Amino acid sequence: MMCKSKKQIPKLLFSGEAILKAMPEFAYVFNKQDELLMWSENLEAVLGYSADELYKKNVYDFMEESTRDINIEAIGKVFSDKEEQSLEQNILTKSGERIPVIDTANYALINGEEYMVGMAIDISNYLRKEIESRHGFEEIIGKCESLMHSLYRVEQVAETDTTVLLEGETGTGKELFARAIHKLSKRKNKTYVKVNCASLPATLIESELFGHEKGAFTGAIHKQIGRFELADGGTIFLDEIAELPIELQSKLLRVIQEGEFERLGSSKTIKVNIRIIAATNQNLEEQISKNLFRKDLYYRLNVYPISISPLRDRIADIPLLAQHFVEIFNRTMGKGIKRISKKTVQQLQKYSWPGNIRELENIIERAVIISNGSSLSVEPILKPGFEDDEKLLPLAEYERKYIIKILEKTYWRVDGPEGAARILDMHPETLRSRMRKLEIKRPSF
Template sequence: MPQKVVWDQKWSEVALNSAMDIIFWVNEDGYIDKCNDSFLEICGYKNEELGKVSILDIDENLSKRDWKRIWSDLKTNNTISHETTIINKKNEYLDVEMSFTGVSIGTGIICFITCHDITEIVQLRQQLDEALKVIDEINVKTGNDNVSEDSSLEKKALLEQLQKLQKHHESILQSAGEGIYGLDTMGRTTFANEAAVKLVGYSLEEMIDVSQHDLIHHTKPDGSHYPRHTCNIYASFKDGKVHHSDDEVFWRKDGSSFPVEYVSTPLYDNNDKLIGAVVTFKDITHRKETERALKQTNDDLKMALQEVEELKSKLEEENEYLQNEINLNNKFEELISTSKVFKENVFTKIDQVANTNATVLVLGESGTGKELIARAIHNHSDRKNKPLIKVNCTALPANLIESELFGHEKGAFTGAISRKAGRFEMADGGTLFLDEFGEISLDLQVKLLRVLQEGEIERIGGTETIKIDVRIIAATNVNLEKAVKDKKFREDLYYRVNVFPIHVPPLNARKDDIPLLVNHFLKRFNNQFSKNIDNISVGAMKKLTTYNWPGNVRELQNVIERAVIISNGKRLDIKGLKDSKTIEDDGILTLSENEKKHILKVLKMTNWRISGDKGAARILDINRTTLEARMKKLGIKRP
């Protein structure tokens, strides 16, 4: 693709610089960014001066307000034209027809401007006006019955002047590079210059007094015909207005055709009666080829730019996830345990499944380290050199999670200003970790089932089927078997992900690991907070080992972090934990009840502050949106 774009750019540069018309590009502020050779030659500027030259310096009839209006109109109109006078660096003037075309670049536009020399047309109009004035004066003299000798001499002089004007007018007509012909009110040709004869291939005798519409058959670009009552040329001697077109073709005598731009101007007699029209036209094949080359180049550039932006976006997102992996935002650097229950239920199973492509379902209470286990599986697999991409299924709103997973095309929905790759595409060749998997909606469950079965995705708003090679590791603290019975989770999806379940034991089931974890977290937070705590009393360790830990390892981590912060000496000061007797008096609670109780406890401790460094979300080590979602689900409201 890049080679093709470069070749097209060179080709279009040659085409543009060979054009006789002045061509230049202007930004929203009106300054000229780029131009062809004709602009530099005619306007007298150098390339290094372009960024300082404004369209207002070139077009002396254009004001800032006019330019703002034109720029605004270009967003809805493809091309805008007007006749004006441009002035070059030497203060020389040139009459031109200036055409403004808006070209989309990324999310904005740039203005492509062509200036065509209409000096001959302006001269013809002036000569025609002079001739009509002379005719009018002659008629006045002729209509006077009491004509004096002086009047007769004046009339003769006027006639001679008219003859000179007529000859001069005729010479201009014949020397003009553009085709020019006249029509009466019946549409019959009354005169034609040499250029018109040469362009259409008919002789002057074949054209005179013949219906122009039938002879010089002109059509729309696709060849479709339209009746004469809708013809722009005929319209001029019916409504008395000037009509312009640059999107039609004229057909020659030999049956070939050429793209044409024409102006049909109404013609009046001295009594202001419409007597026909004057048509000027030119072959714009070269311009159309240049426009096509420019459009192709712009399309290729936009496509290349879009691909670069997508690649950049994908690399940035992948880099963000890789940085998260390096930074280990979840505060775990490795799995720490010597307990038999953890070895049998976790370590052994990681060894068994890591080097396969099997889907893994990690089950366990909140805070047990399910993401850490997913990372361990990935890092010990053949996919370790590919990305591990995480999606928290409860941290994203329901209307965004599908876009995050599958990606979307530009314009797929409000706010989709560009194509975006989803997490499945980002994880291609690697692993996708779906945290809080049991919370996804039934609609999304259907789409995930299809991905697992077929290994294919479609971006939202797209029609292309994208093959992916992704290993799925799902994690949840929800009882999926119960959710299936309650019709809250699809049975077929449950069996699809439950290929290799790993049950992570809660911390209170492996309390012999608590001293190891305490030392691990103590070392980390000593480094983080520049402390040197190296002693923990037997009583404090007993507190930690007898506590029930409803928040599991995450709660232990937060307790140690808080203890390091508040401890002043070398001994770790543990505060705020209930003893085992109090825990037992509370009775047996469900997982949701335990979670609700723990969240309420933290909220009360932070005076119901949710976000920030001292907020509940920070202490619980979860996102603010996740905490708010859990509070809503558990019915926790601020008193």
């Protein structure tokens, strides 16, 4: 239990300190002047405040403006009627995220001084389990408000055949959302086909998507079924849709509008019944202004957009994700790490994560490898400046810096088992394409 000054608070309040400190709930003590006097340590990690910052807070700093009047009334009753008050509401973190809680406060009179002693129980896991029990989002880890909103939008659209556009930075888990939509749809027992539009060579992408007949071009020694045909009856996920060559975008538009196309080298029209999910880490409206993306195709894809938040906007989820990856690597590496220290969590939460969840996974994997004992430490693998706040940098600069960092670690090797493409979970051609666009060049030595 943390406090302002033990001299300010009667000793009786400290009799249960060890118990309160160990509780998973958020415990707190306010005086009649609404000043926060004591709190459980987990409150710091969850709300994102340091102890020094919490010292300056009053009870209303953690409440939404819309619930302020209800809370004033409830707190008044605690002190005037000496009755327990309980509210289901959101508490606000430092970053502005809302955490749903059941907040219960009681009156305490100690040595003639009046206090409000309360406990807030985080119910976001309960709400999430409710959604999971109905729909199953087990692979998507987190409980922050923005994630829950995205999952709610998945829930709304999954059972329809509506085209979905997933928007989010590299490494935010767009494919997991695509798989979740397919899993929850009426097509769940049909084929799910993933296509990374950036990883296919420009000379072969049309053939890969639409198929070809024998002899359609040099090297076409046999007939090939395209990805759209393979996905007939099911779902096709078009990742990095902004990388689709503009000359092929009209053919994709026809598939969306008419559900038909022809293989290369054939005049026979093939009909397909597919659900299309597309994803991008780029601003498609900006691509349209540069004549790199068709406006009519954008309107067809953008019927139901779902935005996926970057990790820097999901600070409360970082401990959950880190623990999830620790458990995975414990199993694969035979390790026995049981906890992540408070200091480590704070370090991870201060970083801006340009590579998002994928970068966090890589950091945790390396930390598990070098950690001895039962506690995870990231100290040995964090360089000076790891915790710098870079939130004002443009997205492209985030991505550029992260790719350069990985390339430096691999001595600028792109391909191979120890190359940057594998670490970034990208096809080598995709990485080279991003390097060209971001003007990343190997330095001359």
